[in-house]
Structures are given as C-alpha cells and as structure tokens.
Amino acid sequence: MSKSLPNPGVAAVLSFIVPGLGQIYNGAxxxxxxxLIVSAxxxxxxxxxxxxxxxxxxxxxxxxYARDKH
Structure with missing residues (x-):
C-alpha cells in the first residue's frame, strides 16, 4: 500500500482557512x-x-511544499 502525495490545492485552501493546517496535511x-502560533x-x-x-x-x-513533493 503506497502513501498518496498531498494535493497542493487542498494544502493551500486548508492553510488559508486555518494557518498551519495545510502544513499538517502535508505531513510537516x-x-x-x-x-499556527505565528499567525495568531x-x-x-x-x-x-x-x-x-x-x-x-x-x-x-x-x-x-506539497507541489515540491510531487
């Protein structure tokens, strides 16, 4: 079973909604x-x-970050 790569668009939208959430989605x-701390x-x-x-x-x-993982 292979791990799928994060979608750059999803990562960007998640981080726009809650800064840091897209990075967590990326595995970082x-x-x-x-x-999250800096933005707050x-x-x-x-x-x-x-x-x-x-x-x-x-x-x-x-x-x-997600784009470069591809």
Missing part, C-alpha cells in the same frame, strides 16, 4: 504548529492589520 507537523501572534499583535499576510504566506508555503 512542526511547520504547521509554527504557522500577528493577528493579535497587530490588532488584525497584518494577519491576512500570514494567511497568504501560510497558504503559499503549504502549496509549494
């Missing part, structure tokens, strides 16, 4: 925890001003 648990810190630390940037960066990194 520590990266997922990192993005940026959201609260800037009163929401730059939180969307973390969402986009988390989505992009989840997408590229």
């Amino acid at each position: 648990f520590l990266r997922g925890i990192f993005w 810190g940026v959201w609260f630390g800037t009163w929401g001003t730059f939180g969307w940037i973390c969402h986009l960066l988390a989505s992009y990194t989840a997408y590229t």
